[in-house]
Every structure is written in structure tokens, then in C-alpha cells.
Amino acid sequence: QVQLVESGGGLVQAGGSLRLSCAASGRTFSTYTMGWFRQAPGKEREFVAAIKWSGHGTYYADSVKGRFTISRDNAKNTLYLQMNSLKPEDTAVYYCAATPSVAISTTPKGYAYWGQGTQVTVFS
Numbered sequence: 001q002v003q004l005v006e007s008g009g010g011l012v013q014a015g016g017s018l019r020l021s022c023a024a025s026g027r028t029f030s031t032y033t034m035g036w037f038r039q040a041p042g043k044e045r046e047f048v049a050a051i052k053w054s055g056h057g058t059y060y061a062d063s064v065k066g067r068f069t070i071s072r073d074n075a076k077n078t079l080y081l082q083m084n085s086l087k088p089e090d091t092a093v094y095y096c097a098a099t100p101s102v103a104i105s106t107t108p109k110g111y112a113y114w115g116q117g118t119q120v121t122v123f124s
Helices: none
Strands: 003-007 010-013 018-025 033-039 046-051 058-060 068-073 078-083 092-099 118-123
Touching: 003 092, 018 033, 018 092, 018 118, 033 068, 033 078, 046 068, 046 078, 058 068, 078 092
Parallel strands: 010 118
Antiparallel strands: 003 018, 018 078, 033 046, 033 092, 046 058, 068 078, 092 118
16 A cells, blocks of 8 residues: 655746655555656646656656656655646646556556645746
8 A cells, every 4th residue: 555645736937847746655665666647627637757666767748758857766755756847738736646567557547546636837
């Protein structure tokens, strides 16, 4: 069982940066593949980025590639998402998710555990 709590969301001007954090409870965090998803009003939840347990395998949605960086600190049981060059279309609730699977999944069904989400709003 893994419990996830996101933080770091907020209001930011287009072109700015934010860093999201996801604190995980449980001693198995270091063995889990982790992901970030986001959901805008009226839209489906979409994949943003994912990282393997070791931190050496990452995958990004095309829409954020080159602007966002996913990372993890297994000693601190924390997942991060550094978001740079933010755009208004990045506005959404951002969720972190965890799966015991070693493979990266880009669909919500691939993740067993979810946080409550943190709001990111980008204004122009």
C-alpha cells in the first residue's frame, strides 16, 4: 500500500516555472514505477511523465518534452516534476501515481495508487 500527497501547485504566469512534489508513504516506494498525470476541466486525465524505480528510465508526453523533468529521491520517498516554460494549456489538476509494475505505463489504468491532486493554473 502506498499513500501519495502532492504539493507545489499554484498560479504562475506563462513562461514561468513550478516544481511539484509527491510525498509517498510506505517502504516500497523505491520499487515502484511512478507517474504524473493531469486533468483539465471537461477533459480526460492525460499522461505527463513517468519514471522507473531506479530513476534511470523516464518517459514524457510529447506536449511537455523539453519543458518538464521528472525525477525521484528514493531516500526521501519523494517524486518531483519540474515544470519550465509553462503555457496556459498546462493548466490542470496534476496527480502523481504509483504502480508496482516495472514497466512504464502511459494510461491511468496502469497505476494502482493515486494522490489527491494539486492545481496548476497558468495565466497569460
